[in-house]
Amino acid sequence: MTRYQHLADLLAARIEQGLYGEKEKLPSVRTLSQQHGVSISTVQQAYRLLESRRLIVPQPRSGYFVAPRQALPPVPAMTRPAQRPVEVTQWDQVLTMLDARHDKTITAFGGGSPDVEQPTLRPLWREMSRVIQHNPGEIFSYDSLPGRRELREQIARLMLDGGTIASADDIVVTSGCHAALSIALLAVCKPGDIVAVESPCYYGTMQMLRGFDIKAIEIPTDPQTGISVEALEMALEQWPIKGVILVANCNNPLGFVMPDARKRQVLSLAQRYDIAIFEDDIYGELANDYPRPRTLKSWDIDGRVLLCSSFTKTVAPGLRVGWVVPGRYRDRVLHMKYAASATNVPSTQLAVAAFVREGHYHRHLRKMRQIYQANIEIYSGWCRQYFPCGICLTRPQGGYMLWVELPEEVDMVCVATQLRRLKIQVAPGSLFSASGKYRNCLRINCALPPDEKHRAVMAQLGEAIYRAIEAPEESVVMANGAINGFRQ
């Protein structure tokens, strides 16, 4: 970091902490130069940087003043996707993003990884070692088809918190929530079928639909209350829809928790039109509120909800331990699990079962909920600070994703291409739409610790967005160049 950036960050922190109040005059260039032992031009550069960040405003002949405090940007409006079944595109973009994931020099704002560096995760490490020492025979052998019973018993207990009443026998363990959802889809749908999704919708889910030749119909979704029940009903009337995929609790990417009344409305719609509900509850345990919000499954009286979840976001992705509570589809789900992958790794199942049983899971979860909530506050502040005026920002009620809507003219696909050269990976909104909508949007993974490094990356991201607004053509040209370069 250069000297002037360092100074600018210092001043920005003082403004944020209120040491310099709103509309207060800042020290003169000369005073600062003497106080910090830097040159006049360094101070001038720092002030210009703060000005570009909308933190200070110059007044001719009297110096710089703290800018009037901006209110939190508004929440994005209800989305308006094309409401007809479409084939999912965007695979190339997803693949590029996945490819970047394992370059350790890259800052991955676009991925979905949780924070796995917290000390409350250490007992898991001990449980894994213990499992290997005490169960060599079992960890080397085939698992049973539904998964380890001791794990399913722990999961059944955990799910009570969300109102889901299921016995160990009602649960089928899978390789993460991703496999849970894919098996659920394979069990219910055929190629050519139509499935309704929230819009925006997690790109992994979307690519699953593409893989299995299922068409997606994107339903307008409110960033605070979830899928539009009215729009869903209209779609159900118009199209032969097989099911709807919902992330009702701590939605990815929008962060909402659907109000209970709306959850029940969707469920009764599903009953009326006889469709399945694929409930993706992977972030449900990370809700800000305690006790955690209820699942749709908790009101499911006729087994049409296939509840999918995992320990990926709450504990660690590398465990690959997820599950599905398939309701009336249990036989088909077991068969599709057998067809797709047969059995899972026993060692990680045994380790996470012990982690839950010994109470480590709840301690860890409590900690992570606090951390992610605080992170989102900080990242929201940075968005306000570094991004242009006119953005909209979600107010996540859990999880660790932030969704930013930028001015219409910003093409985040181009910006993402430029940022790759700076070793920054972001997820443009278009990944979250079957047909590439939301190019002016962006999902940010706030699980990345909000340290100085990530603040600097957010600032770089903001600069790239400013550039895209100021010279949109140039950024397109640069992006194309970069794409060509990338493909060579």
Add this chain to the structure above:
Amino acid sequence: MTRYQHLADLLAARIEQGLYGEKEKLPSVRTLSQQHGVSISTVQQAYRLLESRRLIVPQPRSGYFVAPRQALPPVPAMTRPAQRPVEVTQWDQVLTMLDARHDKTITAFGGGSPDVEQPTLRPLWREMSRVIQHNPGEIFSYDSLPGRRELREQIARLMLDGGTIASADDIVVTSGCHAALSIALLAVCKPGDIVAVESPCYYGTMQMLRGFDIKAIEIPTDPQTGISVEALEMALEQWPIKGVILVANCNNPLGFVMPDARKRQVLSLAQRYDIAIFEDDIYGELANDYPRPRTLKSWDIDGRVLLCSSFTKTVAPGLRVGWVVPGRYRDRVLHMKYAASATNVPSTQLAVAAFVREGHYHRHLRKMRQIYQANIEIYSGWCRQYFPCGICLTRPQGGYMLWVELPEEVDMVCVATQLRRLKIQVAPGSLFSASGKYRNCLRINCALPPDEKHRAVMAQLGEAIYRAIEAPEESVVMANGAINGFRQ
């Protein structure tokens, strides 16, 4: 074990070892009674048991004589399945068998588990502990989509032994060979497509086809040389077949290694008719001959062979580490991997990569090849000893499966149902046919150590088969009763 059974086994062992020669007279009942300090009736019972095992024959007024030594039963003839595309059935039977797998009181002759109790596997246990201690960050994080590079590099080296030339980038790691094959099928086929299979064919593969709504056409297969090239060509001429699934090396369940010339004939047929080859090489490393037999992939010049394999049979099923070398289908395979399950568990990948790198894999494999070869000898002997005359028996050239063809009138599905009550699980031949053929056949897993316990189980199995021959109606009634009991 009762006293008379113990005595019978002792005498049987002496006969097998040649201490009592062929047609030699055995000691009188009185002599044995004095020698072993048992009652006259115990000796009489022991002799009657040996007689029922066809090891000795009584001669009126002169006592018991060692029975003339039987020649090894003939190899089964070329199979003759119905050569038209059919929908796969038999799922209920497979599920029943899988359900039984995790009851530790059951002897699982029907499953496919390797022997994971050998001391040459201990280093794997150490490598797993080491991985967990040294890489906590990595084992908790997401894997990359194609799988851990250090593992793919080791796999690339291993595959050279079978003539397969592939770089780490050509390999996609999967959750076992099962997932490798299912992803390969999803990448190439659509529902309604037709795929050719050897007949008999592993039931897991068959159920995959059922799960994905792919029709199977079963091709006549010779138990010594593999799929009939002529019959395959006829089928290709008659039906729009998308691909053929082959277990060319150490076939499951028949045990053959396809001669190289035939492998090349099938490959050139595939080129001529432009179909894909799904090569399941999971047992390939367990061939009796060294160096191991070549893969079809090793002659594949246009990338139409999707080679699938894993460490499940050679090392341990609980690792869930397999791979596919997808050739020209790489992009589709990566997409289907993402759609079906996304990424795999990193810890077991890292452990097995170290196990291979440090040379433990080759040591273990050498040992296991010897063990399985010896086991098959012993189990073949027991088949001869305990099963009725007129059986046919395969001569496996690797792997650990033995295929027994029993007299036409034996219904192994019924026998299997009876045996379940005796806590013995067997795999009736019908599991290996799309339409339930081979009801008079049986696959035996010779990886189970040929100890006294398993000898006794083989004897029980033989008795059940004898009963089925002597009173076929009764066994059907019993089986139905058992099924009803089971379902309650």
